[in-house]
Amino acid sequence: xxxxxxxxxxxxxxxxxxxxxxxxxxxxxxxxxxxxxxxxxxxxxxxxxxxxxxxxxxxxxxxxxxxxxxxxxxxxxxxxxxxxxxxxxxxxxxxxxxxxxxxxxxxxxxxxxxxxxxxxxxxxxxxxxxxxxxxxxxxxxxxxxxxxxxxxxxxxxxxxxxxxxxxxxxxxxxxxxxxxxxxxxxxxxxxxxxxxxxxxxxxxxxxxxxxxxxxxxxx
Numbered sequence: 477x478x479x480x481x482x483x484x485x486x487x488x489x490x491x492x493x494x495x496x497x498x499x500x501x502x503x504x505x506x507x508x509x510x511x512x513x514x515x516x517x518x519x520x521x522x523x524x525x526x527x528x529x530x531x532x533x534x535x536x537x538x539x540x541x542x543x544x545x546x547x548x549x550x551x552x553x554x555x556x557x558x559x560x561x562x563x564x565x566x567x568x569x570x571x572x573x574x575x576x577x578x579x580x581x582x583x584x585x586x587x588x589x590x591x592x593x594x595x596x597x598x599x600x601x602x603x604x605x606x607x608x609x610x611x612x613x614x615x616x617x618x619x620x621x622x623x624x625x626x627x628x629x630x631x632x633x634x635x636x637x638x639x640x641x642x643x644x645x646x647x648x649x650x651x652x653x654x655x656x657x658x659x660x661x662x663x664x665x666x667x668x669x670x671x672x673x674x675x676x677x678x679x680x681x682x683x684x685x686x687x688x689x690x691x692x693x694x695x
Contacts, residue, residue: 482516482517482536482537482538483517483519483535483536483537483538484511484516484517484518484519484536484537484538484540484602485519485520485521485533485536485538485539485540486501486504486507486508486511486518486519486520486521486540486542487504487520487521487522487523487528487539487540487541487542487554488501488504488520488521488522488523488524488541488542488543488547489523489528489541489543489547489548489550489551489553489554490523490524490528490547490550491523491524491544491546491547499633499635499642499644500522500625500628500630500632500633500643500644501520501522501524501542501628502623502644502646503542503571504520504522504542505520505623505624505625505627505628506595506620506621506623506624506646507540507594507595507598508520508623508624508627509620509621509622509623509624510595510598510599510620510621511598511599511602512621512624513621514599516599516602518624518627519536519627520627520628521533522628522632523550525632525633528554528557529557530557530558530560530561533554533557533558533561533565534561534563536565537563537565537566538565538566538567538568538602539554539555539558539565539566539567539568540567540568540569540570540598540602541554541555541567541568541569541570541571542569542570542571543569543571543572543573543574544571544572544573545572545573545576545577547571547573548573551569551573552584555567555569555584555585555586559585566587566588566602566604567585567586567587567588568586568587568588568589568590568598568601568602569581569586569588569589569590570589570590570591570594570598570611574589574590574591575591575592578591578608579608581608582607582608587606588601588605588606588607588608588609589607589608589609590609590610590611591608591609591610591611592610592611592612592613593611593612593613593614593649594609594611595611595614595620596611596612596614597609597611597612613649613650613666613668614649614668615668616668617648617649617668617669617670617674618670618671618673618674622677622678622681623678625643625682625685630643630686643682643686645675645678645679645682646670647669647670647675648667648668648669648670649667649668650665650666650667650668651665651667652667
């Protein structure tokens with residue numbers, strides 16, 4: 477295993493434009509599941525519920541950050557934290573901001589950046605593929621693993637007004653609309669759907685895990 481493999485931190489910076497802890501980081505959970513299938517040791521660090529510090533990042537070989545435009549300043553702070561750590565961390569960044577401003581991102585000092593969907597690229601990027609990577613859209617969404625919800629604590633994600641955690645399930649990617657104010661390159665112009673069977677099986681998995689957690693609490 478090279479120095480750039482090993483422990484991977486998938487990080488969401490503090491979300492400036494929504495209620496913190498409103499929803500679990502579903503994109504990172506899906507990427508985390510992909511990396512787990514590839515044999516990586518993965519953790520998720522969510523800035524909406526965790527204060528991110530250099531000490532928190534020290535034990536990782538790879539720091540991979542996703543960011544919307546409103547979060548990118550926070551992403552750069554995370555990059556500087558990583559660069560201050562003396563263990564030669566490998567830094568990646570992706571997400572909506574990167575997809576739109578792809579030509580300028582590497583100038584900030586990241587080792588690699590992915591514009592577009594990263595599911596088919598992230599494992600290879602971590603195996604030291606540097607520079608700008610253009611993510612390929614996943615045509616058959618059912619080939620994706622279920623989100624790795626074992627990487628978070630669902631009870632940390634409670635929407636305003638609720639008393640219990642909520643679970644999000646994604647049924648599609650892409651957008652069929654043509655709003656003039658939207659950068660459609662971010663979500664993709666082709667609409668792709670999960671099959672009903674995939675969604676039902678994911679719901680069953682979530683319910684089964686919740687039941688097990690309740691049973692453990694009762695014991």
